[in-house]
Amino acid sequence: MLLLALDTATPAVTAALHDGTDVVAAHSQVDARRHGELLLPAVDRVLAEAGARLSDVTAVVAGVGPGPYTGLRVGLMTAETFGLALGVPVHGLCTLDGLAHESGLTGPFVVATDARRKEVYWARYETSGDAGNAGNTDGSAATVTRIGEPAVDRPAEIAAEVAGLPAVGAGALLYPDTFTDARGPEHVSAAALASLAAHRLAAGEELLPPRPLYLRRPDAQVPKNYKVVTPK
Incomplete structure (x- = not known):
């Protein structure tokens, strides 16, 4: 392999x-x-x-x-x-699962990356199993489980949900008022x-298909009222 x-x-x-x-x-x-x-x-x-x-x-x-x-x-x-x-x-x-796996955190925690537009992509995680192995890259890490689906929100809108939880990722480091226990890895x-x-x-688990998880529309948009030019 x-x-x-x-x-x-x-x-x-x-x-x-x-x-x-x-x-x-x-x-x-x-x-x-x-x-x-x-x-x-x-x-x-x-x-x-x-x-x-x-x-x-x-x-x-x-x-x-x-x-x-x-x-x-x-x-x-x-x-x-x-x-x-x-x-x-x-x-x-x-x-976000990759960042959670790498974090070495135990218990409940949050992963948040920078979504731009003053928003973050984020999810909550729980850890079970051998916490001493969390964060290893040899496949022996404790089981880190995402709670629910990833979301995109403004930090202030999720402050109550993430209050007091350790958080990793660039999004957490950007907004310390919301993620009060922010740390690396950043990316x-x-x-x-x-x-x-x-x-x-x-372990015989089925992974995701290789399809993008955008959560919102791209920044680039087709103009709504553009002028149509036709040949004379």
Whole structure:
């Protein structure tokens, strides 16, 4: 098994390889405006670091967000293209789940990423099992369970729901008045996604389809009253 993981749902452009036992290579670079430029070089870098070729990959997993429209599509379209070219399955994972897996937190906590427009993408989590292993990237972490579906809201609107809970992610760090116990990691890593995917696949769990989780309409909109030009 050689699992290639990608995520572009946050400002981090991140790729990793997992051999079914552990993460064998990982690379992340934070640049919110260059997802398309940086992702393929990141894939090349982790393949070289692992001494592998793209043809060695047996499955691909991509973070499905929630995230901004353009950046999110880069990772998902790249994953789908790899899957089609290699003839291997492509799986999706919620990006917030990857951050939760990586956080090392125990008990109830929150993950919140920056949704722009003064909003956050967020979800609540609970941890069970061996809390001492939480946050590992070898698939042995405690079970971290998301409570409900991810949402997008203004921080002030969810203050009562997240009050007093530890919180990770860039969204939590941006709004300390709401997330009073905010901490890192700031962005998801593909290493965390890869280990979480490998763990769930080994347990026989079905992962998400590689479809984007937008939660709202894209920023770019077709003008409502644009002038129609017709040939004379």
